Amino acid sequence: MGLLSLMEGLGFVSYSSLIAALGSVGRIKVFNTLLRSFLRKGLLSLADKVLIGTKKLMRSCLTPPPQRRRHSAAAAATTMNISTLRLDSTSISTATATSKVTHRSGALSYNGTNRCRILQFQQRKKNSSIIVCSTKLIASVVDHQAVNESGLSRIESLSQVSGVLGCQWGDEGKGKLVDILAKHFDIVARCQGGANAGHTIYNSEGKKFALHLVPSGILNEETVCVIGNGVVVHLPGLFKEIDGLESNGVSCQGRILVSDRAHLLFDFHQEIDGLREAELAKSFIGTTKRGIGPCYSSKVIRNGIRVNDLRHMDTFPQKLDLLLSDAASRFEGFKYGPDMLKEEVERYKKFAERLEPYITDTVHFMNDAISQKKKILVEGGQATMLDIDFGTYPFVTSSSPSAGGICTGLGIAPRVVGDLVGVVKAYTTRVGSGPFPTEIMGKGGDLLRFAGQEFGTTTGRPRRCGWLDLVALKFCCQINGFASLNLTKLDVLSDLSEIQLGVTYRHPDGSTLNSFPSDLSLLEQIKVEYEVLPGWKTDISSIRKYSDLPEAAREYVERIEELVGVPIHYIGIGPGRDALIYK
Template sequence: MDWRTVALGLVSPAWACSKGGANAGHTIYNAEGKKFVFQLVPSGILNEETLCVIGNGVVVHLPGLFKEIEGLESNGVSCNGRILVSDRAHLLFDFHQVVDGLREAELVNSLIGTTKRGIGPCYSSKVIRNGIKVCDLRRMDTFGQKLDILLRDAASRFEGFEYTADILNKEVERYKRFAERLEPLIADTVQVINDSILQKKKILVEGSQATMLDIDFGTYPFVTSSNPSAGGICTGLGIAPKNLGDLIGVVKAYTTRIGCGPFPTEILGKDGDLLRVAGMEFGATSGHPRRCGWLDIVALNYSCQINGFSSLNLSKLDVLSEFPEIKLGISYRQTDGKKLTSFPADLCLLEQAQASSLEHYSYLLSHLEVDYEVLPGWNTDISSIRNYNDLPLAARRYVERIEQLVGVPIHFIGIGPGRDAIICK
């Protein structure tokens, strides 16, 4: 259920990240076909005319950010003067990553499946109001006291967490250097974004994660720690709802998920493996293989409802070309025959029980059955096609059936990883 929400608003040349952290990667190919993987830096940095903004809703790991910038610079991508970091964004420290691993270890047989990048613990610090913001780097006289509170709290909570005064002092000195380096990038990005809106510039808001991983609307607790649905655009950047333009939902032609959690339309066995390999479904950040399944129309309808998409971008249609027939999961039924009219909050209805040890995951539907609609495949390579009417009839019927089921038009169709591998419908 890896759906990314991209909001086309009123900005330009500006490209803004609103939520999440370095727990999700976006793989982008530039005009020359060179591959880049982005985690904290907005992928718009590849466009030399853009100003890239890391918004207040993002949790920022400074060592990771600087490493990413250095990697871009070494590959000929100039970042100088083109990246701004919100003074309201929260800092993610190395110890947050340690805590993430310790929390996951405590869960034993109920793993969330986090990337252990410290995202959840950092948002926890933010919510319980002892977090440290980017603007705090400008007051190093009190920075050590605030960091001491965070570290002592972690040490008191986890028996295996190492903390000494020497560790604190070294970390403070390290962040003094980071503060000097980051200073030219720090800005009141709420003002920057809203000034850009008043000037009628174009803004592309880039969101990590996906609606079904939203902390409020996703498959809790198997979710991320922020709101990657459309509402996160407003809270993560300080954009008023009235200023949002068209919302384009990006959805794969099939469904994927990394880590644990319910996945009603998952394909197990050789067909799932075929889909994974054909779609190169391995996490850009973790490298972990994604779980793959048929397109879940129930979850897609739910996502469209929450976000109010004006259109969809159906990506990776070419990946389905090897299947003689393709399924759409069009509705859910409980094992007692009762049909579910919406996406349920209760995971007991969705849950796929783990039937074996941690070394061997075997998921069996326990409370839910999926009604499938079977469509014929097209069994031909479509990656070179650029005109919708040139697609095989079966491919067009698949696209149009999705439109009928969700009531949202599909305006763009991805048929490969290249920048030009897209069909405008």
């Protein structure tokens, strides 16, 4: 059966009935599992047979834009309008079905709108069955054009040492902004975390790169990329990234500097990470299982191994033996013996030879660059709400992805750090366990996940989705002292008839919380008060001037600025390099 024939056969299919149809085929248990497996095969790389065409998506505006209003998440039930697709060979039109959804975080409303988009339909054949698993906006292929005059003035006004940090629970789109800014900086530096960070960037031909250790400035030929002392480095993963970049014509040697003080993350750290999650059972944290926590633990208890130790292979075996023996004594499921030690030593002898050209005293390098007035951009991994001190502990990462981590992770003085840009999605997502006050449960969250293609760069896991939480955002801005914000993925909200902002936390008794609480049990009980703004219900992905945005979109941006008290200077309206509005 061909894809178009299948579309005609489906007729009008609502989101809920599509789930049921997939279940009846018996190929998957849940829709997200299917999407995730397809994403791992490369949704945008044409790994499977993909039919790409331009279709008109015509929707009628069924309800007038609502006025801004406030409501409490305690409402017993809310209504969600779900667009249903008629799929045929000539057009895609929509009808509207209404269903009741009850949850504590408000409703997600989808209504029709007139728009034209390039759609991708992915198909997969198995036992003569084809399943349509997604429709997604395709990023246009863009050249690495010069930033417009407005954008250039914004970028050039940034201080000598600037930083880009996440404002939520990660996955905000930091890599794209770093990639754009990097052209105007001499150095891009990572200061914390490890391969648990996942930054997606595109080159001038539109090719996608998923980076985990290498700083996002690597695609800019004149930029030096520094992996600082605060980063934990998994060498097999680093070499894999370097090989992938160089195979695509990106020069790395001489442009990637690895701190001699950075700690090495071994494969056994990853194994221990999985064992610890298994031990926690229902209380698991939901880590990326990249070994980040165990490696930082080794660093803190002072039996870790640093990059500089690779230059002393005469003492390396003894240090590794101590590290492995300690791990075996702590975790019953971890088996360690002489053969493992011998194999690892031989393996790391080869790694040491390959890494040698990259090893640098980055503390000296960074401070020397500062004295020479070179421009430095610091790229944060993860985000402030995952900070070991300020995040929703213990559902956090093991480093400090906030402003304080810049100095300790690079060895530079606080006084030299200038403008910090906070990156925040126009809505909120979170991967793994932990409190999420504005989470949208049920079909509403599924629709937002589907529209934003919210699946982890590092793990492929589906992200939990919710409304923008301004209480958490204000807390993040206080900690970091942001000069400006980058609001990303504003285009994902384009199909919504109304959009909600979480503006106030209230105790169960109705009294107001004055700050973001550290008490997890309280976070699970709070009621969120929302402010409802009208949606714009039109495609904004081709807009490049702020004044050209629909009035409702501008109202949304300016309301966030008003409530948070930090200006939004950058607005993301698509995945490509050029899909950025400078305000």
